[in-house]
Amino acid sequence: MEEHETCSERTVERQRDATNEDCLSELTKGRCPVNFPVAVVLPAAGSGERTGLSTPKQFCKILGRPLISYTIHAFERVFWIDSIVVVVAKESHDLMTDIIQKYNHTKVKIVEGGSTRHRSIFNGLLAFSEQGFGPKLQKPKVVIIHDAVRPFLEEDFLLKITLAANKQGASGAVRPLVSTVVAATTGGYLDHSLERARYRASEMPQGFIYDIIYQAYQHCSEAEFKFGTECLELALQHCGTSAVLIEGPSSLWKVTHKQDLASAEAVIKESLSQSACIITGECTETQNLSTWMKNGLMAEGMWVDAIPNIEQGMTLSTNRNLIKLSVNSPKSVEIEEFMKMCEETKDVLYPFVILWVYLNVSGQASFSQENDEASAIMTLAEDAQKRNIFLYCVRLSYSKDSTECERTMNKLCQITVALIRDRSAAFSGQMLYA
């Protein structure tokens, strides 16, 4: 067995505790613990060969939005991040520019990538130095390097990585190995295996004192540029900086194969369906229905607000799912008006759901009225989908019989949860019945 100086369980534990204490002490003093400039480099110039898709995975859409936009948004939400350099292939420059414009990414600068990941990362770092091309960005104290195809970033973990890098010179996210690492002979037979507990999988984000990682890349050999995959190793080999390894959450994984895109969509859908806001209107029936729905949806694990109406210019809560209750058969004009108010008040950059629940109190079959409106609503829904809004309609058969009423309400909650969670285009604009 080759002797490796690797992280033992205890070492990683001690590092994590020390980092936690740093963060905690700063945060409990009520001040932002990051009092130095921080920038991000997102390598996104790869071709994504292992997905087998023609579109590079960072530009593949999830719920109508390119994967890279989720990653950028995750960093832009962090107020102490000053700038984000996205490193893309020359042929993707215009596409990246369009994405920045469409999703209003304000902190982003595009830099051209290189033939390997290390070359792309170095090009990103050059954006902060005199040697770079184009206007120089303010040099950060700490630079975060993060694969653009790792969209699930947790701010508190990013804070740990950043503070640790500022203190230690370099820091990196690690995860326990799932499979054992083995070495093969040239003939393809087992040579030896590594003791799994002594090793970690190196993930992202990684943090560096900018001057350290910049200097490391300046000393990179051609072989390192061509075959290397580990930035932490460059800091160790060329600057003698041994990164602190911090165990991160399981959400750090990298989209690599085609099935990872489906997994990423499932995670994003789950995150978008945690909460809902019921617009109750003013009448007694819808307010009673609202109370029932709120209890039913919260029993399904959703967080539910209820407000009487959307006022012009008000800011809706950050949820992505609106449930509009009405005793009148939905009219496309009314729905369009409601959607316009939502778009004024909400960031529709994420796909969100409008569920129009129509409580047929009169009990009169208004099928003719509904049919007249049905095609208009379907057309409206098709157009809404281009604006990242999924419009669903449910007609509730109103009954005074308590058993029937309970059945109807349970069915309504099941349909609501399914529509919010699945965000399926197939049901958009359709009139469903409960």
Ligand SMILES: Nc1ccn([C@@H]2O[C@H](COP(=O)(O)OP(=O)(O)OP(=O)(O)O)[C@@H](O)[C@H]2O)c(=O)n1
């Ligand atoms: N020349 C390269 C190669 C990769 N990357 C980026 O580095 C990250 C992680 O690399 P990887 O998952 O290997 O992406 P690809 O190289 O695109 O994937 P593949 O190896 O399957 O082609 C990705 O965001 C990728 O876009 C880069 O900026 N420049």
Ligand SMILES: O=P(O)(O)OC[C@@H](O)[C@@H](O)[C@@H](O)CO
């Ligand atoms: O090798 P790939 O280009 O697939 O991905 C890069 C990964 O190696 C890298 O993101 C982490 O291992 C941390 O260095």
